[in-house]
Structure formats: structure tokens, C-alpha cells
Amino acid sequence: MTAGDKRKSSVEDTKAEKQESPFGIWLSRGLHQLFDDVANEPIPDELLRLIEEDRNK
Amino acid sequence: MTFHDQVIAILPKLRVQALSLTRNRAAAEDLVQDAVCNALAAQNSFIPGTNFSAWMHRILRNRFISDLRKRRETTDIDDVPASSFASPATHEDNLALKDLSMALSRLPSDQREALVMVVIQGMSYEELAEATDCAVGTAKSRVFRARRQLEAWMSGDLPTNDKLRVKVKALRDAMDARSRAGRPCDDLMLS
Numbered sequence: 001m002t003a004g005d006k007r008k009s010s011v012e013d014t015k016a017e018k019q020e021s022p023f024g025i026w027l028s029r030g031l032h033q034l035f036d037d038v039a040n041e042p043i044p045d046e047l048l049r050l051i052e053e054d055r056n057k
Numbered sequence: 058m059t060f061h062d063q064v065i066a067i068l069p070k071l072r073v074q075a076l077s078l079t080r081n082r083a084a085a086e087d088l089v090q091d092a093v094c095n096a097l098a099a100q101n102s103f104i105p106g107t108n109f110s111a112w113m114h115r116i117l118r119n120r121f122i123s124d125l126r127k128r129r130e131t132t133d134i135d136d137v138p139a140s141s142f143a144s145p146a147t148h149e150d151n152l153a154l155k156d157l158s159m160a161l162s163r164l165p166s167d168q169r170e171a172l173v174m175v176v177i178q179g180m181s182y183e184e185l186a187e188a189t190d191c192a193v194g195t196a197k198s199r200v201f202r203a204r205r206q207l208e209a210w211m212s213g214d215l216p217t218n219d220k221l222r223v224k225v226k227a228l229r230d231a232m233d234a235r236s237r238a239g240r241p242c243d244d245l246m247l248s
Contacts, residue, residue, distance in 0.1 A: 002230050023208050030157040032175045036087070039069040039177070047090055048065070054097045055061040 060100050062111045064067075064093060070178055071117055077173035078121045080162050088124070092117035114188035118170070131228075152229060153211075160210045164203055171199035208220070 058066070071092060075085035082162055084162050096103075103112055167189070174180045174188065186196040235241065 002113070023211070024204070026101065027154075027157070028176050029206060030154055031173060033067065033154060033175060034158060034161070035073050035177045038082070039073050040071070041067070043068050044086065047068070047093060050090070051061055051064055051093065055059070 060103065064096060064113070067110060067113050068093075069115060071218055073177055074117055074170060076168050077119070077170045078118070078168075088117060088121055091124070095120055108187060109183065111187040115190050118189055122168075152232070155228070156211060157207070160207055163210070164206060168199045168203035168206070171196060172203040175200050189194075195238060204248045 068089065071089045072085060075088040075092070075178065076082065079085045092113070096113055099116070103109065150228055164172075164215070171185055171189065174185050175182070182193050182197045185200070186193040189196060191199075
């Protein structure tokens with residue numbers, strides 16, 4: 001098995017496990033409900049300013 | 058895309074990783090900011106063309122571990138309330154989701170991080186291994202153990218003296234009592 005095959009196999013394993021059981025589906029939905037808001041919140045101005053100040057150094 | 062553009066673009070993913078590690082929104086925001094400061098200070102050590110995402114996730118993870126070691130001298134991480142783990146109480150409007158939040162908070166941080174990065178961020182095991190600086194087998198094992206443990210907890214496969222079960226039962230009983238009395242119960246998860 002090549003490294004590429006292994007990678008493909010692992011990616012497919014991950015996908016398969018996500019969908020393998022009702023619990024897996026429920027868990028995925030629950031995690032999205034708990035975490036999606038955090039990812040979608042606006043970035044604090046202070047943090048953006050910090051990055052921009054460093055960019056303009 | 059410049060280095061700074063890449064930092065800005067990955068911020069949402071860093072927040073998810075930070076929350077999965079800290080279980081606390083405020084602590085997660087602090088961790089992201091500290092990790093960004095570390096990354097800006099170390100930007101010359103990043104080799105263009107290599108995996109920026111993994112580099113940033115490793116910086117955040119290392120910062121978390123470093124902070125945890127310092128804090129352990131004075132604080133027990135388990136003292137962090139599960140209620141502050143993720144969404145506001147209004148979003149956790151069913152008991153199962155609250156149970157999941159509580160169960161997640163009881164997982165070891167490396168397992169919780171691994172599960173969230175695979176499920177929420179869609180990482181492969183290879184990407185997870187690179188982002189968390191471990192072997193692919195270790196990454197896969199962490200995700201597997203997290204899923205198995207959560208399934209056991211959520212299906213009630215627990216010893217009767219398990220602290221989580223006792224806590225969940227107490228919460229359910231309190232919410233039932235409030236509901237029967239027609240009183241709100243949002244604040245219960247904050248206690």
C-alpha cells in the first residue's frame with residue numbers, strides 16, 4: 001500500500017466512522033450545535049488590530 | 058496569501074480548537090490571542106509552502122499545554138464549570154445536548170480536541186496527527202476512544218456511583234421540579 005493509498009484509506013475511515021451509526025450521526029449534530037456558533041462569531045477587533053499592527057511593522 | 062492573511066483566515070478554526078481544549082469561551086478567546094501572539098513572534102520560523110494550518114494548530118496546542126502546566130500549580134482544571142463549555146444555555150435547549158456538553162467536559166482534553174477537529178473541522182487522521190504533533194495511530198485512537206466513551210456515557214453504560222451520572226440525574230431532577238412548578242430552568246446549567 002502506498003502512502004497515498006494509506007491517506008485515502010484513512011480519510012475514508014474518518015468519513016465512514018462519522019456515518020457508521022445513529023449515535024455517530026447524533027454526535028456529529030450535537031457537536032455542530034455546540035461548536036458552530038463559536039466558529040461563526042465575528043473576530044474581536046482587538047485581535048484583528050494586533051495582527052494588522054504586526055503586518056504594518 | 059500573506060502570512061498575516063493566513064493567520065486571519067484560520068482564526069475560526071483556532072477558536073474551535075481552543076474551546077475544545079479549554080471548555081470555556083473566555084479562556085478560549087484568551088488562548089487564541091496568546092497563540093496568535095506566539096505565531097507572530099515566530100513567523101520567521103514558518104517555512105512558506107509547508108502546512109500553515111498544522112503549524113498554527115500546534116502553536117495553539119503547545120500554548121495550552123504550557124499554560125495548563127503553569128495553572129496546575131494553583132488550579133484544578135476540573136474546577137472549570139461545564140456550563141461555560143460551549144453554547145449559551147438558550148442554545149442548549151434540550152437535555153441530551155446538555156448531557157453531551159457535560160460528557161464532553163469529562164473527556165481528556167486530547168481526546169476532546171481530536172474528536173472536535175475531525176467532526177467539526179473535517180480533518181483526516183493524517184491532518185489531525187500533523188496538527189497535534191502525534192502519530193497517525195495515536196490520532197485515530199484518540200478519536201475512537203472519545204467516541205466510545207461518549208457513547209457509553211450517553212447510553213447510560215455507567216457504574217451507579219459514576220459522578221457524571223449522578224450530576225446528570227441531579228440536573229434532570231432539578232429541571233423536572235422547576236418545570237412542574239412552572240419556573241424557568243436556564244440558570245441551572247450555570248450553577
